[in-house]
Amino acid sequence: MPGNAPAGDAHPHNHGILGKFLKLAGAQWVRDGLHTLFMIVLARKSVGDYGGFMLAFGLGQFILFLGEFGLNQPLVTSLSRRYARTGEILAQYTVIKAVLFVAGVAAVVGVALQQGYDEGLVMLVLVISLGVGLEPLSGTFFVACRVRGRQDQEALIRAVAALLGYGWAFGALLLGAGPVWMGLFKVVENTANLVGGAFAVLRWEHLAGLNLGRKALARIWGTTKNGLEFLIMALAAITYNKSNLFFLQNAGGQEAVARYSATWELVDGVSVLVCSLLLSNVLFPLFARLWKTGRDEFHRLAKVSAQWLLALALPLVFVLAAESDRLIGLIYGPAYADAVWMQKYLAPTVLCAFVHNLAAYLMLSQGKQRLLLFIYLAGLGLNLGLCAALIPAHPLAGAAVAILLTKAAVAAATVGYCQKTIGLFTLKTLLPILVASGLGAVLYLGLAPFVPREVAELGAIAPMLALLARLWRARRVRGLAPGDPGRGMEKP
Incomplete structure (x- = not known):
């Protein structure tokens, strides 16, 4: 029956989280690896062209975020209902996303024209927006794969x-083609995703009735109204994430955008891997279902996830900050020297992203989207004020500080709510992390004056890596279900 749990997830503890994450991560690594390599080659070839691409992607992200975050979250909830009419639901959301796609492309190109971008940059914005805008349409069918636990099908299609x-x-x-011809690669990629996703889902027997009959069309407006909060939430979130790029373009031009983007690609890439794949595509469908079917398991999984994410984020933040000179120099070259010190500012946003996104998905699972919308709108107001105050006088430093303070404030609000209602972090889960962090700091400060920096940095992260290994062994020793990270570490 549509909406029921997939057969492999029948037992409440047998979620297969790790296996599903690794399948999607494999496809994501293929795409991100190719994207990173392409952008690095482009960045080394031309700072201006790289800045133009990053600005175009920043505008295109508005369309992507509206369709992905703005509609995929309520779509997960709708498909997770016990007697969901899957075909009808997919048809409704596809129509809504198609309308948003057309309106979004028109709006983004209009913004580019209003900002006075030259003709070449406007055309690049157009083709990138067309390509990025197709992704939410394919995402409709991928959500159906995730709800059924078929992340393997999605991973294969995305990789191809x-x-x-x-x-x-x-x-x-x-071949030496211009930026506009190069930018068509997103159209090629997401057209393949759309065709592959639709083919995979339409093969299922229970979707044979996929149609847009009168009743389905009549419900589209109702679905749109029900998703309005999510759409506004998505618009607020992507605006506060990308607005510093547009202020930076006006204050420092495409080269300033390129130098900021060089470090942001590294920092944000780490966040996206976990927040998009693990939290959005694997854990959120579980949280949405468990809130309805098993509150004790919901609370247990939330606390275990929070402990793992915090323990994973801290060494990542340290490595990104401590190794910023080598990472930027090796990848982008001497033309991006300003990105080195900016990465030290931006590295803590990884921690903010990990804990905030977990808290946000927990709130959505509980139906607290209105409160989350208020938090996002407050974050947007804070970010626009910081950008206007800081970027004109100090373009690069202002852009970095504005996004860091915004993400920290939003994370404090969402995690604070979940801490109050769920008890997301407890002394039992925090104490090992605090001890490992303190020991790492002592080792780093004690070793740094006497040994090569690599040895001191390894000493800094070794206690946290040992903690993660111990938590993993505890999971294995206690006979936990495959793919269920940390079951038994803590009772709700």
Whole structure:
């Protein structure tokens, strides 16, 4: 029956979280690896072209976020209902996303024209927006795969589509094509995703009735109204994440955007891997279902996830900050020297992203989207004020500080709510992390004057890595279900 749990997840503790995450992570690594390589080659070839691409992607993200976050979260909830009419639901959301796609592309191009961008940059914004805007349409069908626990199908399709898209990108780059021709790679990639996702889902027997009959069309407006809070929430979130780029373009031009984006690609890439794949695509469907079917398991999984995410984030933040000179220099070269010190500012946003996104998905699972919307709107107001105050006088430093303070404030609000209602962090889960962090700090400060920096940095993260290994062994020793990280570490 549509909406029931997939067969492999029948037992409440047998979620298969790790296996599903690794399948999606494999496809994401293929795409992100190709994307990173392409952008690095482009960045080394031309700072201006790289800045133009990053600005175009920043505008295109508005369309992506509206369709993905703005509609995929209520779509998960709708498909998770016991007697959900899956075909009808998918048809409704596809129509809504198609309308948003057209309106979004028109709006983004209008913004580019209003900002006075030159013709080449406007055309690049158009093709990137078309390509990025197709992703939410394919995402509708991928959500159905996730709810059924078929992340393996989604992973295969995404990997093949990435190879096709970036094959186009590298081919155009090698042939010396202009930025607009190169930018068509996103259209190629996401057209393949859309075709593959639709084909995979439409093969299922219970979707044979997929249609847009009169009743389905009549419900589209109702679905749109019900999702309005999510749409506004998504718009607020993507605006406060990207607005510093537009202030930076006006204050420092495409080269300033390029230097900021060099470090943001590294920092945000780490956040996206966990927040998009693990939290959005694997844990959120579980949280949404468990809130309805098993509150004790919901609380247990939330606390275990919080402990793992915090323990994972801290060493990542340290490495990104401590190794910023080598990472930027090795990847982008001497033209991006300003990105080195900016990465030290931006590295803590990884921690903010990990804990905030977990808290946000927990709030959505509990139906607290209105409160989350208020938090996002407050974050947007704070961010616009910080950008206006800081970026004109100090473009690069202002852009980095504005996004860091905004993300910290939003994370404090969402985690604070979940701490109050769920008890997300307890002394039992926090104490080992605090001890490992303190020991790492002592080792780093004690070793740094006497040994090569690599040894001191390894000493800094070794206690946290040992803690993560111990938590993993505890999971295995206690006979936990495969793919269920940390069951038994803490009772709700």
